[in-house]
Amino acid sequence: MTKVISFLNMKGGVGKSTLCFNMAYTAANHFNKKILVIDMDPQFNTTQALMEKYYSSEYYLDLVKEKKTVLRIFQNTTSIIQRAEEKIVPPKEIIQSLGDNLSIICGDLDLIMIESSTRGTENLLEGFIQRVIEEEDFDFIFIDCPPTHSFYTTSSLIASNYYLAPVKPDMYSLLGVELLQSVVSNVNTMNRARVQCLGLIFTMVRPTSVTQRRIIDSVREKNKGIKVFDKEMLYFQYNETGRIETFMYDMVSTKDRIVEITDEFIKELE
Known part of the structure; x- marks a missing residue:
């Protein structure tokens, strides 16, 4: 059965997107899991990384022009007299294959223009994902969420079975975790959702830092x-300064660690 997992923290700069696309890439290529990534973060860093890895920025811009991004799920492109079923987006129209086991629904900067102005809009992602599950055989669907309490995070949580919180070991990020727990509780209550916490993963950890270890x-x-x-995902400068298309699984210095993290993740769900 397909499991849907949101990656989020209410604090930015904690390595959320980096963890999301690296785990997706590792699960697909090392563990032979079929993964769909949905980029709900208007900053679309996950999309940029995966597009550069498999295609190019020019290819992505063509997808935007053809309206083959996550924006399609929320756009009302039909008139008021058309039936609701005519507005449904066929999943295959916007799912981009990146290989045998990895696919993506690309993010879009214009997603910032979509808000829950019409009642029920926040449920559109859940409905779309249910159609994906009916038509495809993904093991996991990863949703990369923005680090804010917004329409995007609410939509993502409603559509998810679990959420996974990447946490940088500093006090500001820990406050983000506390806020996140409150947000999730409110979303579950207000929307009759049932998303559960899968766990916390510490990121950007410096093995020699006594302060970080004390916080952890x-x-x-x-x-x-x-x-x-x-x-834990260790701090590695290349993740910030290296080539965007070089993932942790590709490098000798980081491959073992991302494999271990992904393995623990898979075992927790199975």
């Missing part, structure tokens, strides 16, 4: 009811 240990101690992943 404190979080593990104070949040015993929440899974904190054993494996």
Whole structure:
């Protein structure tokens, strides 16, 4: 059965998108899992990375012109007298294959123009994903969310079975986790959703930092009811300064760690 997981934290700069597309790439190529990535972050960093990896920025711009992005799910392109079923977007029209096991629905900067002005708009992503599940056999659907409490995060959470919170070990990111738990609780209550916390994954961890280790240990101690992943994504400067199309799985220095993180993730769900 397909599992839908949102990647989010209410604090930016924690490596959320980096973790999302690296885990998707690793799950597809190392573990032979069939993955669909949906980029709901208007900054669309995940889209940029995967497009550069498999195609090009020019190819992506063509997709935008052809309206083959996540924006299509939320756009009302029909008139008021047309039936609701005529507005349905066939999944195959906007899902882009990146290989045998990896696909993406690209993000779009113009997504910022979509808001929940019409009642029920926040449920459109869930309905779309249900059609995807009926037509395709993905093992996991990853949703990369923006680091804000917004229409986009609400839509993503409603559509998800679980959320995964990447956390940088500093006090500001930890406040983001606390806010996130409150947001998820409100979304579940207001929308009758059932998204559950899959766990926290520490990112950008410096092995020699005593302060970071103290924060990590404190979080593990104070949040015993929440899974904190054993494996951590270590800080690696190349993730920030290197070529966008070079992923952690491609490099000797980071391959083992992203494989371990992804393996723990898969085992937690299976």
